[in-house]
Amino acid sequence: MSSSPEFWTVTDTVKRVASGEISAVRAVNTLISRITNLDRELGAYLSTDETGALRDAAEVDRRRKENIPLGPLAGVPIALKDNLVTRGIPTTAGSKILQGWVPPFDATVVEKLRAAGAVILGKANLDEFGMGSSTERSAYKKTRNPWDTSRVPGGSSGGSAAAVAAGLAAASLGTDTGGSIRQPAAFCGVVGLKPTYGRVSRWGVIAFASSLDQVGPLTRTVKDAALVLQVIAGHDLRDSTSLDAPVPAFADAATGDVKGMKIGLPKEYFEGAIDADIRAALDRTIAALKDKGALFDDVSLPHTKLALPAYYLVAPAEASSNLARYDGIRYGKRAEGTDLLDVYRKSRGAGFGPEVKRRIMLGTYALRSGYYEAYYKKAQQIRALIKRDFDEVFAKVDVVLTPTTPTVAFRFNAKATPLDMYLGDIFTLACNLAGLPGMSVPCGISSDGLPIGAQLLGKPLDEVTVIRAGSAIEAAVGLGERRPAGIGGI
Amino acid sequence: MLTRKEVEEIAFLARLHLDDDELEKMQGELGAMLEHFGVIAGVDTTDIPPMTHAVPLELPMRLDVVMPSLTTEEALTGTPRRDGDLIVVPAIIVGTES
Structure with a gap:
């Protein structure tokens, strides 16, 4: 275990902060300096909240000194994908249409992290509204893969994955609609967990496709992912699709014991x-x-x-x-127009990316009258067949x-057409359609020195x-x- | 294959202003996708009920009680144009003053 906090696990950080070996303020400050030094090149964060992070870290230290019980993530520095709504911290979903929006409330997952003592460092880059597999579709900046900066970090939670891989956060939250946690986790060599649909509240999560979206952790160890899931899971009255199911002690399951497991x-x-290297690794x-x-x-x-x-x-039908x-x-950017319809069309035309x-x-095409049966309804029937297979x-x-x-992680601009990009998602989509944990x-590691990911799909709520x-x-x-060797100073 | 007119119609339904270049690109890209997705037409889905949601869920009900929520001021913080507690929009019926 290193004496410097940047690559400590969540468990280590919690233990060391609780014992007073390091103050939460120092742990957080170390990561803030690292972000200042490295993120100009990496581009994992869209915004940071140093003042808020240091205030929350100081609060953890105060509680410790006064012997007030600490939460399960006390002092853990966390990055949030920028489609998770944060009170007082700009939230863009990677889109120009939300540029400058400062939400008046926290998402349920953010409330839960704060209540557990986690310290929010900032907001991580993503493909606009979560739509993409490389983070190249962010309206703001490029995020580089810390293992090889000529390559993408994956997406859409590319900033979340890159931040954790490069030691710019102990853990992060992402969202996964068709693989957007698992694929960047694989490309960046970290653990990414998409919970069962309904396990985690979607309240305050900027919606992409409501029957598929889930929030989940990206971390450097499986146990860390379990610890974070433990905190964010559970029924929420504000999300009627969240499941009212008991939340087991997830971290206790990280035993490595698979004897007799089928x-x-x-x-x-x-x-x-x-890729041959991926086949060999599997x-x-x-x-x-x-x-x-x-x-x-x-x-x-x-x-x-x-x-x-x-x-x-x-997914596009729900997104439309x-x-x-x-x-x-009501919020977001407005373009001037001659009448209301013109304002709608111009605001959306100017605010959304390609x-x-x-x-x-x-x-819109799939939902259009006359096409609905052939496309949307048919796709939902196929969804039922996929669920039945599982x-x-x-x-x-x-x-x-x-x-x-x-x-493995591909190079920037490697996908010639939008369809080429979609085809890379073939292994992660079924999990969301069936609502399974993954x-x-x-x-x-491949012969090019790039990480390889194995995917596990489980029964609902398992x-x-x-x-x-x-x-x-x-x-x-x-x-x-x-550790990744792609960016300076790692 | 999608016609240019169809693409314009969809853009109108989607309340999306697209310029000429975008319309042309969209025509090709959407056409290629729909062609690729055409494979679903051949799948036998007789008697398969459409799956509208990831998990079986009864319509959830909640108690009809007042819960804490945003104040008017908080709810209007991101509004591009306002007048007091009202949101200002252009005329909805053309020919009237906004």
């Missing part, structure tokens, strides 16, 4: 074009888990190929409806193991098994103390 290998996830992962007593079973999820078209019809609220009237416009257009597989196995992505865990399997992968083939 793990399914869906053939559809291994038969397409996958083979080593499977062998290591076998050594630990896991039992493997070849399974089939026959509708896997249809997840991509189903997702890229359902959700983003109707950005009309320049990818958001594409998805609004695609979604139900059948989970009758036989406890968890499913796949690669998180078919390739996790990406680092499981090796994050515990996902965490247990993830901790076994981490112990056997994880990155250990290996």
